[in-house]
Amino acid sequence: MKVxxxxxxxxxxxxxxxxxxxxxxxxxxxxxxxxxxxxxxIMPDLDVNKNGVSFSTNAFVLSFGIVFNIAIAxxxxxxxxxxxxxxxxxxxxxxxxxxxxxxxxxxTLLPPLLILITxxxxxxxxxxxxxxxxxFGSYLLITTAASIISLLIGYIIxxxxxxxxxxxxxxxxxxxxLTSVPAxxxxxxxxxxMLNYTxxxxxxxxxNRIFSESGYQWNLTDSSVLFGWFVITLGIFIYAYKKNxxxx
Numbered sequence: 001m002k003v004x005x006x007x008x009x010x011x012x013x014x015x016x017x018x019x020x021x022x023x024x025x026x027x028x029x030x031x032x033x034x035x036x037x038x039x040x041x042i043m044p045d046l047d048v049n050k051n052g053v054s055f056s057t058n059a060f061v062l063s064f065g066i067v068f069n070i071a072i073a074x075x076x077x078x079x080x081x082x083x084x085x086x087x088x089x090x091x092x093x094x095x096x097x098x099x100x101x102x103x104x105x106x107x108t109l110l111p112p113l114l115i116l117i118t119x120x121x122x123x124x125x126x127x128x129x130x131x132x133x134x135x136f137g138s139y140l141l142i143t144t145a146a147s148i149i150s151l152l153i154g155y156i157i158x159x160x161x162x163x164x165x166x167x168x169x170x171x172x173x174x175x176x177x178l179t180s181v182p183a184x185x186x187x188x189x190x191x192x193x194m195l196n197y198t199x200x201x202x203x204x205x206x207x208n209r210i211f212s213e214s215g216y217q218w219n220l221t222d223s224s225v226l227f228g229w230f231v232i233t234l235g236i237f238i239y240a241y242k243k244n245x246x247x248x
Contacts, residue, residue, distance in 0.1 A: 003103055011107025018081055019111055025080050028073030029119040033126055036065035040128045056211045062127040062134070063182045063207035067200045069119050070146050071178035075171055077112035078154030083167040086158070109151055116147040134210050138218065142206055145226045146199050152233040159240040182207075196221065199229045 019025050039061045120143040124134055153174070161167040181200040185192045195201040202222045209216040 003106070007103045008107040008110075011104060012110045015081065015108045016111035016114075019077060019115065022081065022084075025073075025077050028076050029069055029115060032065050032069035032073060032119060033122065035068060036061055036123060036127050039064065040126070056208065058127065058129055058133075059208045059211045060182065062123065062129055063204045065123045065127055066120055066143055066146075066207070067179050067182055067203055069123065070116060070143065070150050070203065071200055072175045073119070074112070074116055074147050074150030075154040075157065075175055077115065078108070078151040079157040079161075079167050079171055080154075080164065081108070082155060082158030083161055083164045087163050105155075109148075112151055113144075113147055116151075117144055120144075120147070135216055138206070138216055139210075142203065142222075142226070145230065146203055149199050149226070149229045149233050152230075152237050156233065156237050156240055159237070197225055199226055202226055 040057075043057050043061065045057050117140070121140075124131055124136075124139070154171075157167055157170050157174070161170055178198070178200045181195050181198060182204045185195050185201065185204055196205060202225050205222065206216055
């Protein structure tokens with residue numbers, strides 16, 4: 001399948017404008033930054049490791065922010081616009097033109113991914129952390145990988161739903177489950193090991209470990225979980241696209 005970078009650039013420009021003009025979609029990243037700023041100023045500055053219980057305000061605030069941005073904003077930024085385009089039949093016009101599925105996917109993936117990456121970077125100083133503290137290279141790699149997974153989940157939801165109402169209904173429980181991981185890991189120790197196999201669990205573990213004495217160390221479990229989620233979501237997306245297309 002041939003790919004035209006000119007078409008990808010045109011689709012990306014159109015998609016970026018659509019996202020920036022959609023208040024509902026842009027509300028997610030703004031709320032993530034707002035909540036992090038509020039939590040950082042409301043919560044006491046603690047760093048406790050006692051009786052097997054570990055808690056750091058910086059770690060909790062940062063993990064909450066990136067999970068909120070990546071899970072809620074990421075899924076909404078891909079599922080919402082896709083459902084809107086299906087309702088308005090603008091997607092069908094695009095797909096019946098010379099634009100192929102791969103060009104559309106890349107062109108629509110780049111703008112929200114760029115927004116998510118930008119917000120994830122801004123999240124560091126807003127949470128009260130420094131770029132050195134978060135091991136910026138690892139931070140950028142992990143959050144970008146998780147952002148791509150969320151966007152793919154959003155596309156899958158958008159493909160299987162018929163309109164924006166169905167999309168919102170299906171998105172809500174999924175994002176609630178994903179964003180509750182930091183709190184559940186803190187309060188329910190029995191479920192902690194199970195949640196390590198979610199990609200938001202990897203984000204939470206990363207945030208907790210960067211503020212420890214040893215810092216974050218790459219390990220096989222986290223790498224495998226991120227890679228596994230990417231492969232599975234990409235596989236489901238390809239299956240859904242081949243079976244239903246983007247506009248059915």
